[in-house]
Amino acid sequence: xxxxxxxxxxxxxxxxxxxxxxxxxxxxxxxxxxxxxxxxxxxxxxxxxxxxxxxxxxxxxxxxxxxxxxxxxxxxxxxxxxxxxxxxxxxxxxxxxxxxxxxxxxxxxxxxxxxxxxxxxxxxxxxxxxxxxxxxxxxxxxxxxxxxxxxxxxxxxxxxxxxxxxxxxxxxxxxxxxxxxxxxxxx
Amino acid sequence: xxxxxxxxxxxxxxxxxxxxxxxxxxxxxxxxxxxxxxxxxxxxxxxxxxxxxxxxxxxxxxxxxxxxxxxxxxxxxxxxxxxxxxxxxxxxxxxxxxxxxxxxxxxxxxxxxxxxxxxxxxxxxxxxxxxxxxxxxxxxxxxxxxxxxxxxxxxxxxxxxxxxxxxxxxxxxxxxxxxxxxxxxxxxxxxxxxxxxxxxxxxxxxxxxxxxxxxxxxxxxxxxxxxxxxxxxxxxxxxxxxxxxxxxxxxxxxxxxxxxxxxxxxxxxxxxxxxxxxxxxxxxxxxxxxxxxxxxxxxxxxxxxxxxxxxxxxxxxxxxxxxxxxxxxxxxxxxxxxxxxxxxxxxxxxxxxxxxxxxxxxxxxxxxxxxxxxxxxxxxxxxxxxxxxxxxxxxx
Numbered sequence: 073x074x075x076x077x078x079x080x081x082x083x084x085x086x087x088x089x090x091x092x093x094x095x096x097x098x099x100x101x102x103x104x105x106x107x108x109x110x111x112x113x114x115x116x117x118x119x120x121x122x123x124x125x126x127x128x129x130x131x132x133x134x135x136x137x138x139x140x141x142x143x144x145x146x147x148x149x150x151x152x153x154x155x156x157x158x159x160x161x162x163x164x165x166x167x168x169x170x171x172x173x174x175x176x177x178x179x180x181x182x183x184x185x186x187x188x189x190x191x192x193x194x195x196x197x198x199x200x201x202x203x204x205x206x207x208x209x210x211x212x213x214x215x216x217x218x219x220x221x222x223x224x225x226x227x228x229x230x231x232x233x234x235x236x237x238x239x240x241x242x243x244x245x246x247x248x249x250x251x252x253x254x255x256x257x258x259x
Numbered sequence: 260x261x262x263x264x265x266x267x268x269x270x271x272x273x274x275x276x277x278x279x280x281x282x283x284x285x286x287x288x289x290x291x292x293x294x295x296x297x298x299x300x301x302x303x304x305x306x307x308x309x310x311x312x313x314x315x316x317x318x319x320x321x322x323x324x325x326x327x328x329x330x331x332x333x334x335x336x337x338x339x340x341x342x343x344x345x346x347x348x349x350x351x352x353x354x355x356x357x358x359x360x361x362x363x364x365x366x367x368x369x370x371x372x373x374x375x376x377x378x379x380x381x382x383x384x385x386x387x388x389x390x391x392x393x394x395x396x397x398x399x400x401x402x403x404x405x406x407x408x409x410x411x412x413x414x415x416x417x418x419x420x421x422x423x424x425x426x427x428x429x430x431x432x433x434x435x436x437x438x439x440x441x442x443x444x445x446x447x448x449x450x451x452x453x454x455x456x457x458x459x460x461x462x463x464x465x466x467x468x469x470x471x472x473x474x475x476x477x478x479x480x481x482x483x484x485x486x487x488x489x490x491x492x493x494x495x496x497x498x499x500x501x502x503x504x505x506x507x508x509x510x511x512x513x514x515x516x517x518x519x520x521x522x523x524x525x526x527x528x529x530x531x532x533x534x535x536x537x538x539x540x541x542x543x544x545x546x547x548x549x550x551x552x553x554x555x556x557x558x559x560x561x562x563x564x565x566x567x568x569x570x571x572x573x574x575x576x577x578x579x580x581x582x583x584x585x586x587x588x589x590x591x592x593x594x595x596x597x598x599x600x601x602x603x604x605x606x607x608x609x610x611x612x613x614x615x616x617x618x619x620x621x622x623x624x625x626x627x628x629x630x631x632x633x634x635x636x637x638x639x640x641x642x643x644x645x646x647x648x649x650x651x652x653x654x655x
Binding site: 097098101102105110111112113114115137138139140141142144235 | 263265398427429430431433434435436437531532534535537538616617618619
């Protein structure tokens with residue numbers, strides 16, 4: 073049914089509240105817009121709690137995006153914690169997604185889906201990006217998503233991040249993005 | 260030079276408030292509006308906006324505070340949602356019938372029970388008789404644009420009425436989208452500081468507002484506001500057209516006409532879900548259906564002339580309502596029928612209450628059914644609204 077918007081791509085982000093899924097979505101939207109594209113970053117609507125599984129969404133298009141309804145047919149899914157895959161069935165929530173990115177230290181296999189992985193948690197810990205005991209993996213995952221799903225260049229991701237962080241925190245997050253861009257691998 | 264940024268709807272409204280150089284802001288939190296007044300608080304704290312920021316103990320007081328500020332000649336703003344708007348109800352009338360040109364953002368949210376923070380339009384449409392100008396955005400860009408335009412419209416001497424700018428909960432308030440911001444210097448030239456009016460309240464120069472008078476005073480005042488609303492129709496179009504000079508875009512005044520040229524089937528609606536409806540119109544147009552969307556931007560003053568014009572070449576109209584008058588029908592359906600009734604058959608579909616998502620592919624089927632019913636003569640059954648509830652296996 074995508075005849076009206078053939079150049080529109082939709083993504084689902086699965087994260088834990090506190091991991092920064094919504095911020096990752098906004099960084100990616102901003103980076104895409106810097107490259108002249110159109111984008112929407114959509115949080116899970118309603119209450120978010122630290123630790124709970126949070127869904128956020130991203131739309132990227134070459135044309136202005138008219139729709140505001142929920143993403144139902146993502147082409148890609150980004151999973152901020154491999155444990156989430158044990159609790160949620162991608163076949164039921166994202167059957168259309170052919171490509172999946174997972175935050176994991178080792179390769180993950182999900183049927184005939186094309187899976188990529190990056191150890192974003194280690195990157196966050198290396199750079200001391202920890203809030204209330206939670207490694208904040210959003211910037212590493214945003215950069216890995218940009219590469220895996222061909223959403224934006226690393227330069228655009230780094231530029232977009234300047235809208236979200238400042239000072240030393242910005243420096244650490246820029247480095248997290250660079251490391252994730254380099255380390256993301258196909259499973 | 261315009262600046263391209265990515266903002267959520269609530270931050271876009273706050274940005275417009277800053278660029279309008281608002282002088283007084285009253286703040287009381289309610290989800291999903293709270294982020295607007297939080298962002299404005301940050302702007303005041305950082306010195307980006309030179310405004311008096313008043314934290315109050317209720318929405319009733321929030322509106323009372325900006326009402327007083329507007330009567331004192333200040334440019335004043337507040338924001339609310341749902342139960343907060345209902346709690347303001349009494350003050351809405353005081354502000355409107357004192358002709359206080361306040362601007363208020365209303366992040367539309369359904370009304371409990373059951374407790375629910377998601378969007379429908381019962382809050383903003385239940386206050387439609389209070390004398391406020393009432394507008395609704397389709398996207399984040401328009402939420403910004405309408406907020407700026409609202410100050411020009413409300414403060415125009417031909418109007419002098421308060422203005423509400425609506426934006427749907429979460430789908431706009433919390434969704435980040437690209438938008439273009441005009442230059443501050445262009446906004447300053449286009450929207451100069453508020454001009455003092457004959458009835459500016461000042462310490463040391465007391466006068467009475469809203470005092471007891473002959474009954475004829477009440478009726479005269481109602482007539483005065485009636486005429487201001489009629490004049491506002493012209494002012495809204497002028498302001499929207501002049502906005503093009505600083506922003507490079509305008510929308511069409513009280514309504515936006517989407518593929519209405521030669522349309523035989525006209526859908527009428529307002530709010531963020533109109534974006535999905537436009538995609539549905541595009542799909543049906545590509546299949547040869549002569550369908551278009553009349554998107555209402557202002558519910559008050561109501562776009563009578565625009566609706567009559569759209570109905571004149573149409574075979575049938577479909578009103579999509581996200582708010583219902585219980586015991587009657589969808590609120591816009593009542594209003595559209597009161598204007599075009601007798602000219603064309605009008606179908607009413609009630610959908611999306613309490614934030615229920617309706618997407619472009621569903622609108623394709625809803626619109627196709629409407630056209631099929633008209634063409635097969637079933638429109639004689641269009642007396643009661645159809646409730647679109649796919650989880651119950653279809654419409655009721």
